[in-house]
Amino acid sequence: MSGIKTDFNRSGTGLRSARGTAIDNALVKKLEGYVALDAEDKRLLNSIIQEPRTVPARVDLAAEGDKPVFVHLILDGFACRYKSTAEGSRQIMAYLLPGDFCDMHVFVLKQMDHSIATISPCTVVDIPREQILKLLERPRLSLALWCAALVDAAVLREWLLNVGQRHAAQRLAHVLCELLLRLRIVGLADKSCELPLSQTDLADTIGTSTVHLNRVLQELRRAKLITWKGDTLAILDIDKLMKFSGFNPNYLHIGMDGADEAAL
Amino acid sequence: MSGIKTDFNRSGTGLRSARGTAIDNALVKKLEGYVALDAEDKRLLNSIIQEPRTVPARVDLAAEGDKPVFVHLILDGFACRYKSTAEGSRQIMAYLLPGDFCDMHVFVLKQMDHSIATISPCTVVDIPREQILKLLERPRLSLALWCAALVDAAVLREWLLNVGQRHAAQRLAHVLCELLLRLRIVGLADKSCELPLSQTDLADTIGTSTVHLNRVLQELRRAKLITWKGDTLAILDIDKLMKFSGFNPNYLHIGMDGADEAAL
């Protein structure tokens, strides 16, 4: 769309603050939602985030047409996966939150068929293929990463259902429900959360114009379903919002019905 | 939507006609588009299709909520992946053509988050997990199957872009372009092809009402881009149709830029 910069400064910043350990827990928290991990698994996961770097908002981490080299892991901030049409309109196809791998497996293909960009300033790690392979050698870790990838695919399917079959207000409500739940999993939300998204981002997510997005946003506010001030979203009545949007969390495969440990 | 039957008759029919070998080539053709396979790879692929069975049109092969047990491979006919909203509207999220695995990897998760149904009468194989694991032991075969799965995901992303950002006529044209190309890969189309899809199926694919689907279908006919009679679709000017719909085949990862053999 507008003002996407290229990704300079690939040199690690050596940043490993107290923030870093809290964030590392985001990944562990998410994966443990699928499979129980042992100490060695967690040590390995920590070992891959030795050289995080910070990236400003609105920067492409990878662009359509590129040859994929690194797997990107988000430690902090919001990023997204997107594609654009020839006419220039953008469709966001995934939000990448702390603990999310952007492209776990695309290094099999020779070129990216979509782009990855930061939305807010982010802390990310570029992980070389060998490190990923090392993770995959541990059976439980491998299963957990599989689950994460399959859930990503399930989310994409739900988004297609959302955009294809629901009205704009429901679509928006559905996206907000999902974001809240996913942020809860990694400990970044309770009843409210920080959302660094612009209305343009949300419009490009649910496939409407920004004007109409604003209309339905007002509608949700008037219905006292949400509050949205600055970067802070508060969901006033999650049950009502889920019902309104037709949200069924089963596709996130949270909790007990996550991994089938028999797969080990 | 309407009239979905359940999947009885799981007993193999022992069907292995001349059709069978032509169909087996569909899978091989597709996979060889990604990676060159040797004789033993192909023998293994053949060995898994010993007990195909026939399934009538409009039957669920697997339903949302089920525990996944078999991987389904389509040998002949059209099937689809779909989800429905609480209100009952259906979104088709993938067409499953001869040579396509319906759910290569979902046996990791404990329950299906979507359904699979036949569209036309189909010949399918139910493949148990051990057989899949045997295939994955062969490096080139494993890579080829990986590619197929990644391309499936790429197709899903393109569909989201399609439904979210394009107008109905473009969306329809885009879907038709993709179907033609994918059918060509497995040797089932040249300039025209057999499409056993109803207009309701297409409407549920691009997220419009059937009335509007019919409108834009007429539009494509009037523009002399396609012909559509009975089950036969003919694409009169593929270049014009691709341009009209904004179709860029890169997401199918056909040909040279398919697999990165360095991944072996």
Next chain:
DNA sequence: TTCCGTAATTAACGCATGTAATTGGCGAAG
């Protein structure tokens, strides 16, 4: 503080698309 640029909000208008209802064709079932 003041200024500036970006994002949010609102209004007016037109078009794309949805809904409801009707007709004819055609194949499957009786």
Next chain:
DNA sequence: CTTCGCCAATTACATGCGTTAATTACGGAA
């Protein structure tokens, strides 16, 4: 042969949503 039901096609009408454009609010830089 007749009937039933599905599917394609079409009309009339209602509305959700896009476009354009103008206005306001807001956060950062000087």
